Amino acid sequence: MAKLVLNSGQTMPIIGYGTxxxxxxxxxxxxLEAAISAGIDTxxxxxxxxxxxxxxxxxxxKYNLKRSDLFITSKLGPKDxxxxxxxxxxxQSISRLQCNYLDLYLIHWPGTQGLKQDNCDNSLRRSESWKDMExxxxxxxxxxxxxxxxxxxxxxxxxxxxxxxPAVLQTExxxxxxxxxxVAFCKSKGIHFQAYSSLGSSSENNQILVDPVLQNIAKQCVRHPAQVALRWAVQQGIGMLLSTKYVLT
Structure with missing residues (x-):
């Protein structure tokens, strides 16, 4: 599994599994048993x-592994x-996960639960949260x-x-x-860009996998369209999260 070096000095697998x-x-x-060799995102x-x-x-x-063999990411909920x-x-997340530390902790959303998007308190809460994270x-x-x-x-x-x-920006x-x-802005600031919904969002109903261009490339390469889509991101140096529904199929 290829790994990336974050601006924090820590390494992160280029492919992780979202839960x-x-x-x-x-x-x-x-x-988790199917995805144990990669990073886990929750x-x-x-x-x-x-x-x-x-x-x-x-x-x-069972697999003779240590905590340090895993890369675990969790996120701050908007209500917190x-x-x-x-x-x-x-x-509390660390306690629930029964580990002593997290490899990566993210602010899940820039807004705060219960506040409208244009409420200026959102900015203050983001700033306060970041101080806690530091x-x-x-x-x-x-x-x-x-x-x-x-x-x-x-x-x-x-x-x-x-x-x-920030070491990572995770977004669709x-x-x-x-x-x-x-992507270019993050690169200029030394922030790693990590993709979620790498095979398309649920609202797309997996339209990526039936995209004629992607299917044609997959046919030429003798690969599944999903493999082509993931390779497309990896070749750009973009980390990605693979939905776990694909892990078990």
């Missing part, structure tokens, strides 16, 4: 951190934005910190006040949603 909508102890266990709002933690307790000794709340939420990083509870679903505006705002710059990116300007 959005993966719930239930048995399903979580099967998914979030407090997915409500599966506890099952993931229990699964790791069984899987690590703000001073103190972010810190406590991260500690504290978590300094204490060793988190190895790297970053953001998810941020626009260039949000990134510029963060870079103007942070002491530790695939052949039907190419955010070239945002």
């Amino acid at each position: 959005f909508q993966v719930r239930g102890s048995e399903v979580v266990y099967r998914v 979030a407090s709002v997915y409500r599966n951190e506890e099952d993931i933690g229990h699964s790791f307790k069984k899987l690590l000794p 934005q703000g001073s103190g709340h972010c810190y406590d939420a991260c500690v 504290k978590l990083c300094a204490e060793g509870k988190v190895k790297s910190i970053g953001v998810s679903n941020y626009t260039r505006f949000h990134l510029e705002e963060l870079l103007n006040h942070c002491d530790i710059p 990116y695939h052949p039907h949603l190419v955010q070239g300007e945002l």
Whole structure:
């Protein structure tokens, strides 16, 4: 598995497995067993951190692995934005996952639950959350910190006040949603761009996989269209999250 070096000095697998909508102890266990060699991405709002933690307790000794052999990412839920709340939420995620630290912790969304998008308090809460994340990083509870679903505006705002710059921006990116300007901005600032919905969002109903251009390339390369779409991102140096529904099929 190819790995990337983040601006924090930490390494991260270029491919990870997302656990959005993966719930239930048995399903979580099967998914993690299939994806154990790559990074695991979860979030407090997915409500599966506890099952993931229990699964790791069984899987690590089964495959003679240590915690350091895994790359685990979790995210701050929008309801927990703000001073103190972010810190406590991260500690709770670590506890549910039954590990001593997270490899990467992200602000899941630039807004705060219950506040309208144009409410100026969103900016204050983002700033407060980042200070908490820097504290978590300094204490060793988190190895790297970053953001998810941020626009260039949000990134510029963060870079103007942070002491530790974000290591990762995780956002939607695939052949039907190419955010070239945002990718270039992140590259210029040393922020790794990581894609989710790499095979298309649920709203697309997997239109990427039946795209005639992608299917033609796949036919020429004797590969599945999904492999072509993933390779397309990897060749750009973009990390990606593969939906776990593809892990079990």
